[in-house]
Amino acid sequence: MANLRVGLIGCGNISGIYLKNAPAFGHVDIVACADLDAARAKARAEEFGVPRACSVEELLADPEIDAVLNLTVPLAHASVCLAAIEAGKHVYVEKPLAVNRDDGRRVLDAALAQGVRVGCAPDTFLGGGLQTCRKLIDDGDIGHPVAATAFMLCHGHEHWHPDPAFFYRAGGGPMFDMGPYYLTALVSLLGPIARVTGSAHATFPRRTIFSQPKSGATIDVEVPTHIAGILDFANGAIATIVTSFDVWSANVPRIEIYGSEGTLSAPDPNTFGGPVLVRRGRAPEWEEVPLGHGYTENSRGLGLSDMAAAIHENRPHRASGDLAFHVLDVMEGIHDASRDGRHYMPESSVDSPSALTPSSL
Numbered sequence: 001m002a003n004l005r006v007g008l009i010g011c012g013n014i015s016g017i018y019l020k021n022a023p024a025f026g027h028v029d030i031v032a033c034a035d036l037d038a039a040r041a042k043a044r045a046e047e048f049g050v051p052r053a054c055s056v057e058e059l060l061a062d063p064e065i066d067a068v069l070n071l072t073v074p075l076a077h078a079s080v081c082l083a084a085i086e087a088g089k090h091v092y093v094e095k096p097l098a099v100n101r102d103d104g105r106r107v108l109d110a111a112l113a114q115g116v117r118v119g120c121a122p123d124t125f126l127g128g129g130l131q132t133c134r135k136l137i138d139d140g141d142i143g144h145p146v147a148a149t150a151f152m153l154c155h156g157h158e159h160w161h162p163d164p165a166f167f168y169r170a171g172g173g174p175m176f177d178m179g180p181y182y183l184t185a186l187v188s189l190l191g192p193i194a195r196v197t198g199s200a201h202a203t204f205p206r207r208t209i210f211s212q213p214k215s216g217a218t219i220d221v222e223v224p225t226h227i228a229g230i231l232d233f234a235n236g237a238i239a240t241i242v243t244s245f246d247v248w249s250a251n252v253p254r255i256e257i258y259g260s261e262g263t264l265s266a267p268d269p270n271t272f273g274g275p276v277l278v279r280r281g282r283a284p285e286w287e288e289v290p291l292g293h294g295y296t297e298n299s300r301g302l303g304l305s306d307m308a309a310a311i312h313e314n315r316p317h318r319a320s321g322d323l324a325f326h327v328l329d330v331m332e333g334i335h336d337a338s339r340d341g342r343h344y345m346p347e348s349s350v351d352s353p354s355a356l357t358p359s360s361l
Contacts, residue, residue, distance in 0.1 A: 001027040004090070004308035007059040009080055009100030010071035011035040011044040013162065014231035016053035018069060018301045019048035025305035027312075030069070034059040035112075036272060060087045065093060067117075069304060074171030078103035081118070085110045090311065092119035092304045096331070097324040101347070104328045108321050117311060118321030119241065122181050123303030125188040126318060126356045127272025128296035132289060133257070133264055134355055138187055138348035142259030143276065145190055150182040150269075151252040156245035159210045165219045166209060167245070173223035175200075175331050178270065182241060183327045185255060185269035190233050192326060192349040197228035197342070198334035203246040226315075229334040234349070241334075272299045293356065306356075318353035326350040 006028050008015060012122060015033070022028050030048075034056045035041040038078040045053040060083055066085035070093040078098040084091045085107070097120045098104040111118045124130065137145060150175060158164040166172055187193065203226055207219040224245045228271060231239040255266040262280035267273060273296035295302055302320030310317035326348045333344035 003027055004067045004311065005064060006030045007051070007062065007065040007067075008033040008069045008071060009035070009041045009056055009059060010073075010094075011037070011130070012071065012073075013180065014300075015044055015071050016048075017298055018071065018304075019044065020051065021299060021301040022304075024298075026302060027305045027308035028301075032062065032065060033061050037074050038053065045131045047194060057237050060089070065089060066184045067308070070094065070170070074099050074176065074344065075166070075169065077171070078107055079279035081107045082110055085114050085116055088114060088116065090117040090307070092307055092319075093121070095121040095324065097321065099176070099326050101325070101329050101332050104325045108325055111321065115196045117305055117307055117317065117318050118222075118324075119205065119307040119317055120321055121300070122184050122269070122301060122304070122322030123300065124181055124269055124272055125185050126295060126302050126306065127299055127354075128269070128291040128293040129267040129272060129274045129276055130185055130269060130316055131190065131293040131356050132274070132276045132291045133266045134189055135292060136276070136278065136289065137257065137259075137263055138355070140255065141262070142264050143261030144249050145235065145237045145257055145259050147237055147258040148186060148190065148256060149253060150186060150239065150241040150255045151250065152178045152182060152243045152254075153247040153250040153252065154245060155248050156225070158207050158317075160210065162213065164209060164211065168221045168223060168225070170222065171298060173225055174245045175224070175225070175227045179227075179241070179243050179268040179331050180324070180327050181331055182243070182255065184323065185266065186231070186239060186241075187323065187326060188352050189257060189266075190235060190236045190237050190239070193231050193330050193354050194234045195232040195348055196229055196243055196344050196346065197337040198227060200227040200335050200338040202226075224335065228337070229332060272296055298352070316354070320350075320353070322350045323346075323353060
């Protein structure tokens with residue numbers, strides 16, 4: 001089959017791994033890249049052998065480009081997606097889908113009207129680690145899932161990211177930045193979320209950048225930076241999720257699933273590999289489970305490749321806009337619940353994506 005011809009918009013920090021991985025996965029040819037900074041687009045094109053660098057407007061107007069890979073900052077996600085869709089192109093966007101559910105819904109509605117696909121990161125749930133977890137749960141290895149915990153605790157990104165201010169503006173904060181990895185993993189393992197509540201707070205109103213090239217500059221914090229949520233899944237399981245940019249150190253699991261017959265300890269959902277640990281019933285020790293699936297290294301772009309294959313095969317793709325919208329709906333719902341002092345019932349639902357078998361791609 002002919003590969004999907006993709007134009008990349010947004011040549012920042014994350015673009016390198018997509019450009020590196022695309023040729024290895026197949027199904028996709030990145031044929032152009034664009035950025036508001038023309039020099040940055042030119043540099044990326046030269047570094048990774050992309051045929052041309054151009055303006056955003058030129059990329060969107062090119063009839064030879066089938067799809068747009070949208071790697072812009074979160075505040076621009078919806079507007080760039082809508083422009084691509086209006087141009088008749090499929091779109092795959094970095095997480096989150098949008099900074100609020102209204103913009104996210106506009107993206108999905110526009111794509112439906114145009115007959116094009118929307119895909120969205122993260123695709124880490126397709127990696128060997130979380131797919132091994134999925135099989136263990138589907139096979140009943142820990143019995144019926146009863147509960148889960150998920151923790152992402154750190155002290156922010158200003159010590160390493162070259163331009164960290166957007167992490168503390170609309171569409172940022174620990175829930176919108178890192179929550180998609182954890183929530184997407186949980187939904188892929190346990191199914192849709194039916195009710196949420198939570199508490200959210202910003203501990204530090206101002207942050208100092210320690211990374212280069214902006215070391216010493218300050219950031220005004222506009223979003224909550226410590227969020228605790230309770231998730232009621234449609235299958236009856238109850239999960240606790242805590243995401244924070246306010247914690248210096250912690251000794252907690254990334255994700256654990258507690259079943260009627262045992263416990264599953266899942267790997268970091270911001271990675272593709274393991275380890276995967278299981279402790280059944282009253283067993284005295286944890287058992288490390290060999291990974292039964294591929295894609296255990298950094299495989300960002302796997303979701304885009306799956307979307308390209310799904311278009312050709314006329315089947316649903318796994319890292320879908322519907323999945324991303326459900327995660328967005330839940331994230332905003334946790335913030336809404338904290339602000340309003342109530343539970344929030346997500347307006348969306350989604351089936352768990354089909355498992356990724358070795359022959360799927």
